[in-house]
Amino acid sequence: MKTLVVFYSRSGTTKRVAQELAEALGADIDEVIDKKSRKGILGILRAGYDATREKTTEIEFTKDPSEYDFVIVGSPVWNRRVTPAIRTYLLQNRGKIKAAAFFATCMGNSGKCLDQMEELYGDKAVLKKTLVKKELEKGIKELQEELKALMAT
Numbered sequence: 001m002k003t004l005v006v007f008y009s010r011s012g013t014t015k016r017v018a019q020e021l022a023e024a025l026g027a028d029i030d031e032v033i034d035k036k037s038r039k040g041i042l043g044i045l046r047a048g049y050d051a052t053r054e055k056t057t058e059i060e061f062t063k064d065p066s067e068y069d070f071v072i073v074g075s076p077v078w079n080r081r082v083t084p085a086i087r088t089y090l091l092q093n094r095g096k097i098k099a100a101a102f103f104a105t106c107m108g109n110s111g112k113c114l115d116q117m118e119e120l121y122g123d124k125a126v127l128k129k130t131l132v133k134k135e136l137e138k139g140i141k142e143l144q145e146e147l148k149a150l151m152a153t
Contacts, residue, residue: 003027007074008085014105024144030063034085051078056088066096080111090120101127
């Protein structure tokens, strides 16, 4: 099964998870780049505001998800919502992704993030998982095992 792991990461946590997943699953990886600066305190404030307002943003990515059988999409949680970069990615690629799984990284509660990702995808995800930062190692291992089991069927 040809698999792609797509992610957006501001702090590096979601990137780390995506890289470990791609390596464990033998998947390709694609980073979504948000063209809007999210650095510093102003960037963090803007990020939360944009996520709350369900805004889209200008993004860059390199791989065409329609060329894959399975796409795993990862996003940090901003104000209990999906990031504008992943919101935009899912909207731009709606109908191109054959089967999807979603993961969200957060400090505590993922809120609406995973449900929003599924809604933007436009279909039911085969798997949705929240990875809490304080238990990240455990969460990564669990997610890898769940995805391997899904891909084996």
